[in-house]
Amino acid sequence: xxxxxxxxxxxPGVLVRSSTASTATLSPRRTxxxxxxxxxxxxxxxxxxxxxxxxxxxxxxxxxxxDIALLVISAFSSFCxxxxxxxxxxxxxxxxxxxxxxYVGFLALTWLSTAEVIERSVATDRVxxxxxxxxxxxxxxxxxxxxxxxxxxxxxSIHWGSLLSKDQLxxxxxxxxxxxxxxxxxxxxGTLEQVLLATAVGVPFAIATAVxxxxxxxxxxxxxxxxxxAMSGTxxxxxxxxxxxxxxxxxxLPYSGFAASLALVVILLPSVTRVVEEVLRVVPSxxxxxSQALGAPEWRTVWSVVLPTARSGVVTAILLGIARIxxxxxxxxxxxxxxxxxxxxxxxxxxxxxxxxIWSNHQFPQAVYVDLAFQAAFVLMSFVLILFVLARLFxxxxxxxxxxxxxxxxxxxxxxxPVPIERPTESEVGQ
Amino acid sequence: MSIDADLARVDAPVPAPITVTxxxxxxxxxxxxxxxxxxxxxxxxxxxxxxxxxxxGYPAFHNAGLHFFTRSGFQTIGAHPSFGVFASLIGxxxxxxxxxLVGVPVAIATAIFLSEYAPLWSRRSLIAMIDLAAAxxxxxxxxxxxxxxxxxxxxxxxxxxxxxxxxxxxxxVSPPLNASLFIAGxxxxxxxxxxxxxxxxxxxxxxxxxxxxxALALGASRWQMIRSVVLPFGRGGMIGAxxxxxxxxxxxxxxxxxILGLSFTASxxxxxxxxxxxxxxxxxxxxxxxxxxxxxxxxxxFVLFVLTMVINLAASAIVNRSRSxxxxxx
Numbered sequence: 001x002x003x004x005x006x007x008x009x010x011x012p013g014v015l016v017r018s019s020t021a022s023t024a025t026l027s028p029r030r031t032x033x034x035x036x037x038x039x040x041x042x043x044x045x046x047x048x049x050x051x052x053x054x055x056x057x058x059x060x061x062x063x064x065x066x067d068i069a070l071l072v073i074s075a076f077s078s079f080c081x082x083x084x085x086x087x088x089x090x091x092x093x094x095x096x097x098x099x100x101x102x103y104v105g106f107l108a109l110t111w112l113s114t115a116e117v118i119e120r121s122v123a124t125d126r127v128x129x130x131x132x133x134x135x136x137x138x139x140x141x142x143x144x145x146x147x148x149x150x151x152x153x154x155x156x157s158i159h160w161g162s163l164l165s166k167d168q169l170x171x172x173x174x175x176x177x178x179x180x181x182x183x184x185x186x187x188x189x190g191t192l193e194q195v196l197l198a199t200a201v202g203v204p205f206a207i208a209t210a211v212x213x214x215x216x217x218x219x220x221x222x223x224x225x226x227x228x229x230a231m232s233g234t235x236x237x238x239x240x241x242x243x244x245x246x247x248x249x250x251x252x253l254p255y256s257g258f259a260a261s262l263a264l265v266v267i268l269l270p271s272v273t274r275v276v277e278e279v280l281r282v283v284p285s286x287x288x289x290x291s292q293a294l295g296a297p298e299w300r301t302v303w304s305v306v307l308p309t310a311r312s313g314v315v316t317a318i319l320l321g322i323a324r325i326x327x328x329x330x331x332x333x334x335x336x337x338x339x340x341x342x343x344x345x346x347x348x349x350x351x352x353x354x355x356x357x358i359w360s361n362h363q364f365p366q367a368v369y370v371d372l373a374f375q376a377a378f379v380l381m382s383f384v385l386i387l388f389v390l391a392r393l394f395x396x397x398x399x400x401x402x403x404x405x406x407x408x409x410x411x412x413x414x415x416x417x418p419v420p421i422e423r424p425t426e427s428e429v430g431q
Numbered sequence: 432m433s434i435d436a437d438l439a440r441v442d443a444p445v446p447a448p449i450t451v452t453x454x455x456x457x458x459x460x461x462x463x464x465x466x467x468x469x470x471x472x473x474x475x476x477x478x479x480x481x482x483x484x485x486x487x488g489y490p491a492f493h494n495a496g497l498h499f500f501t502r503s504g505f506q507t508i509g510a511h512p513s514f515g516v517f518a519s520l521i522g523x524x525x526x527x528x529x530x531x532l533v534g535v536p537v538a539i540a541t542a543i544f545l546s547e548y549a550p551l552w553s554r555r556s557l558i559a560m561i562d563l564a565a566a567x568x569x570x571x572x573x574x575x576x577x578x579x580x581x582x583x584x585x586x587x588x589x590x591x592x593x594x595x596x597x598x599x600x601x602x603x604v605s606p607p608l609n610a611s612l613f614i615a616g617x618x619x620x621x622x623x624x625x626x627x628x629x630x631x632x633x634x635x636x637x638x639x640x641x642x643x644x645x646a647l648a649l650g651a652s653r654w655q656m657i658r659s660v661v662l663p664f665g666r667g668g669m670i671g672a673x674x675x676x677x678x679x680x681x682x683x684x685x686x687x688x689x690i691l692g693l694s695f696t697a698s699x700x701x702x703x704x705x706x707x708x709x710x711x712x713x714x715x716x717x718x719x720x721x722x723x724x725x726x727x728x729x730x731x732x733f734v735l736f737v738l739t740m741v742i743n744l745a746a747s748a749i750v751n752r753s754r755s756x757x758x759x760x761x
Binding site: 086095096097100121122124125128129131132133134135136138139140142143144146147149150153205208209211212213215216218219220221223224226227228229230231232233234235236237238239241242245246249266269270273295297298299302320323324326327328329330333334355358359362373374377380381384385387388392 | 449455456458459461462463465466467469470471472473474476477479480483484486487488536537540541543544545547548549557559560561562563564566567568569570571572574575577578579583584586587590591621624625628652653654655657675678679681682684685689710713714717725728729732735736739740742743744747
């Protein structure tokens with residue numbers, strides 16, 4: 001590594017570009033000498049310039065054997081260090097603790113060794129790269145792991161014949177073949193009915209609100225937008241006890257699947273509204289103006305131009321909203337309560353649901369109940385995955401299959417938080 | 432010839448002029464009123480949540496007075512009821528703090544990886560992975576935590592408590608280390624990662640390419656470029672994302688209820704068994720305390736509701752006021 005301090009300073013105007021010190025001295029062709037103004041005016045002849053060498057630029061791609069060796073050695077020595085700390089000095093167990101300490105030690109050693117061998121800023125850069133890569137690997141690894149774990153725990157005990165055809169009424173924990181006589185169909189019925197009712201009530205409401213926010217406007221748009229934002233942070237447990245105190249406590253509704261679906265509406269409504277509003281915002285205003293110029297009334301413009309243009313986005317928003325409420329447990333505790341038997345009527349009596357099955361069954365000490373909880377979790381996870389894949393298919397722009405991040409991917413993320421999209425300006429629309 | 436044709440056209444009957452009025456036609460008025468009603472309906476829904484919880488829970492507050500905020504417990508049946516939200520409030524804050532300490536760094540690092548480091552071919556699937564993490568139901572996270580995470584964490588908790596007991600939070604008074612606030616916070620921390628990461632990724636990717644290239648051209652390393660361009664640019668969005676994660680961490684119910692053993696002592700010793708958060712208290716104790724118990728839980732729910740509303744509104748205010756390049760439209 002060549003630095004300024006190692007080489008004598010050259011007069012101004014003389015620069016040497018060199019990749020290393022040796023090439024600079026061996027290849028004089030690369031020495032750039034600018035015309036010397038002083039030589040023309042004065043009679044003194046300047047002494048031959050000593051070339052000043054610039055430090056070799058370090059590029060991210062310059063990741064060679066030495067760097068890999070640094071990482072490997074750091075990893076190995078921090079492993080040994082952690083082993084000493086963990087088993088010799090403090091004598092404790094726990095794979096997780098070991099990994100955490102090893103990781104921290106690895107980062108510290110990487111920084112120190114890189115700073116020693118190369119440079120401090122390179123060391124920081126490299127440690128950050130390691131942290132960032134490992135965080136992303138941790139998160140995506142965890143997702144794959146949890147999904148696979150649920151399947152791994154559930155599948156061995158599943159009796160496929162009874163899983164989706166029987167309810168939990170005849171569960172006898174002492175029977176070794178108990179799982180052949182029970183299933184989760186009561187919970188599947190409950191979840192499907194509650195989610196469908198919630199969608200039927202919530203989605204038109206959400207689309208109407210989004211149309212109000214983005215198309216119609218007028219009083220009180222600002223307040224409603226703030227309220228929708230605030231409501232999307234409503235705790236799900238609060239949604240449940242709200243419906244409980246509003247409708248069940250006062251006697252308007254019994255504990256039922258319908259009450260549960262109303263609680264789910266409170267959760268579904270703000271999130272779907274926000275995403276649909278984002279989707280409507282990217283509909284070019286030229287289309288609206290064209291429709292109005294043809295004499296269409298406003299409702300016709302929204303119904304026949306704006307909503308069809310935004311169709312795939314709206315469908316994705318709805319699917320993701322459903323994926324979110326299908327796994328909600330807390331609101332159902334106070335409304336649907338849960339049941340062991342099939343109940344087709346969502347308007348009367350307690351009703352089961354997949355999350356409630358997991359919640360109530362996992363608490364039992366008997367393995368049969370825990371197995372059943374995992375089966376319900378497996379079915380629930382399958383529902384979520386199906387909805388997720390469907391949403392991705394709908395959000396992908398048609399006819400364009402690029403590997404880069406597309407508009408559709410951004411919309412998926414915006415399900416949780418809308419980032420403002422630039423509205424097309426008048427001039428862009430005109431073109 | 433053409434003149435004749437023109438003259439002929441002039442003779443044609445002139446269509447009646449279109450009348451342009453500011454008034455909307457009847458269907459339009461119905462349509463406008465309809466969607467306006469939907470918007471106002473959302474407004475009323477939020478107000479109704481607050482009003483009905485307060486209305487239904489007020490008797491409990493009336494019974495306990497201001498002791499509602501200073502006492503803890505759930506003894507609502509009998510002549511001398513004693514209950515309050517104090518321990519649950521402290522526990523909620525402790526769980527959320529642990530979750531933020533765990534979740535925020537991981538989430539921001541993940542977001543930086545996705546927007547700056549990830550090779551283009553892998554970006555799509557990685558983003559899908561993060562979105563999927565956000566779609567996994569919280570009860571499945573809870574199930575995973577109690578069967579898979581907890582057995583692995585207890586050893587680490589023991590190690591922390593034995594060697595870092597001089598830090599008050601890591602001190603342990605009563606030994607069992609499972610079902611603790613720390614483990615609950617850890618799960619919630621994992622659950623908020625995808626939410627914070629996906630917002631931050633979007634904000635980071637909006638940082639202008641010109642300024643990134645300028646930083647790199649001046650000789651900045653990749654991290655120096657991120658620190659001097661990407662992070663300052665995305666500050667507003669990051670704060671908003673973190674606040675949103677905080678709101679989520681405060682409200683998480685079922686994963687905490689699965690992990691945490693209910694106990695009504697407000698303590699700073701997060702590693703030891705037991706604790707309580709507001710939402711866990713509501714979920715676990717619902718229907719078991721008579722009329723007064725239900726009223727107490729509804730009042731607790733109102734406290735939680737107000738807490739999360741304040742956090743969320745503050746988040747959007749901060750984001751709107753922050754003058755960094757890209758704010759998140761909360």
